[in-house]
Amino acid sequence: MRSSDLAQVLRNIPATNDQKIKAGIGEDVFAYDHNNGTILQTVDMITPIVDDPYQFGAIAVANALSDIYAKGGIPKYALNIIEFPVSSLPLSYLEEMIKGGTDKALEAGVAIVGGHTIDDSPKYGVSVTGFLPENGKFISKSGAKPGDRIFLTKPLGIGIYTTAIDEKLATEEQVTEVVSQMTTLNRNASEAMIAADATACTDVTGFGLIGHLSEVAEKSGVSIELFNETIPFLQDAFQLLEQGAVSEGILKNHYSFHKNVSHTAKLTRDEEYLLYDPQTSGGLLIFVPQAKTDSLIRELNQRNVPVYPIGMAIEKKDVAIETKNKLR
Known part of the structure; x- marks a missing residue:
C-alpha cells in the first residue's frame, strides 16, 4: 500500500x-x-x-x-x-x-x-x-537533531533480489546472499546503538530508504543530506535491475516520496530506483550525534555488524532530502 x-x-x-x-x-x-x-x-x-x-x-x-x-x-x-x-x-x-x-x-x-x-x-x-531494558530509552523517529550522523547496517537491494527470485531471474548464489541478509537479526545493531546513545532510529522496510528517511525528517523537523557514494547495495542489484527486476513497490515508493528529494547530481533510472527499493528485514537506520560516531562504529564492529555512514541531519529546508553525488 x-x-x-x-x-x-x-x-x-x-x-x-x-x-x-x-x-x-x-x-x-x-x-x-x-x-x-x-x-x-x-x-x-x-x-x-x-x-x-x-x-x-x-x-x-x-x-x-x-x-x-x-x-x-x-x-x-x-x-x-x-x-x-x-x-x-x-x-x-x-x-x-x-x-x-x-x-x-x-x-x-x-x-x-x-x-x-x-x-x-x-x-x-x-x-x-x-x-525497554531497565533505564532504557525509547528511540523514536522524532529525536534526530541537526548535525547527527546517519548510519545504515544492511545494504539495499533486498527487494530487487526477491523480485528476481519471483521472476526466476536469480541464481543460487544470489538467493543465498539475500537470504543471509534477511535472516540476520537486528539485535546486535540495536544493542550497539543503545550503547552509543542514538537519537533516532527506524528500520528500513517497505517504504525503502527514501521513504523511511522522509519519515524521520518530517517527525524530527530536520532535513537530510544523503551521501549517495557511500550507500551500500547488494553486489548484483544493478545487474538484476537491468534484467527487469523492478517491483511494483519501487514504483509506488517513487510515486509517494520522490517530491521529498532533490538530487545535486543526475542519477540513472536504476540508481534512483535503488533508493526506493522496498526492503524485507532490512537494516537499521541509526542517527547519532557527531561526537558519538566513533562510539557507534566501535560498538557495531565489536558485534560484527556492518556499518555504512550514509549522511547527516541538517537544519530544515524546503526539501526533506538532498542527495550528493552518484551511487557508482
Whole structure:
C-alpha cells in the first residue's frame, strides 16, 4: 500500500487521552508505560518471497522483530499470524514454515506462545511483545537533531533480489546472499546503538530508504543530506535491475516520496530506483550525534555488524532530502 493511501485510511482513527501511551500510529511500535517499565508491541506479516518454506518462516519472524529492535527494545513473546491454503498446499510446507519462524524466534530469545490461522493464500507473520531494558530509552523517529550522523547496517537491494527470485531471474548464489541478509537479526545493531546513545532510529522496510528517511525528517523537523557514494547495495542489484527486476513497490515508493528529494547530481533510472527499493528485514537506520560516531562504529564492529555512514541531519529546508553525488 502506498504511504498516501495508508495515511488516508488512518486519518479518522481518534486520538487517545491515555497518558501512558508513549508511541502509537506513526511509530514502528506501540509503546505503553506499565509498572515502572515500558511495554512494546508490533505486528508484521509478509507473503512468500523465497521458495524454501523454512527460510520464508525465518525471514518473516526476523522482519517482524526488527521494529522492536529499532526502538531500542528487547522482544520477548510472539503470536503467529498465518494464512495457509490447506486444500492446495501440503501441510509439510506449513510445518517447515512454522519451524523456520520458531527457530529464528528462539535465536532471538523469543517464545512463540500461540497464534491464529486462516485458510487463505500463504502469508506469515507474528505479533511481538517486548519491553525497554531497565533505564532504557525509547528511540523514536522524532529525536534526530541537526548535525547527527546517519548510519545504515544492511545494504539495499533486498527487494530487487526477491523480485528476481519471483521472476526466476536469480541464481543460487544470489538467493543465498539475500537470504543471509534477511535472516540476520537486528539485535546486535540495536544493542550497539543503545550503547552509543542514538537519537533516532527506524528500520528500513517497505517504504525503502527514501521513504523511511522522509519519515524521520518530517517527525524530527530536520532535513537530510544523503551521501549517495557511500550507500551500500547488494553486489548484483544493478545487474538484476537491468534484467527487469523492478517491483511494483519501487514504483509506488517513487510515486509517494520522490517530491521529498532533490538530487545535486543526475542519477540513472536504476540508481534512483535503488533508493526506493522496498526492503524485507532490512537494516537499521541509526542517527547519532557527531561526537558519538566513533562510539557507534566501535560498538557495531565489536558485534560484527556492518556499518555504512550514509549522511547527516541538517537544519530544515524546503526539501526533506538532498542527495550528493552518484551511487557508482
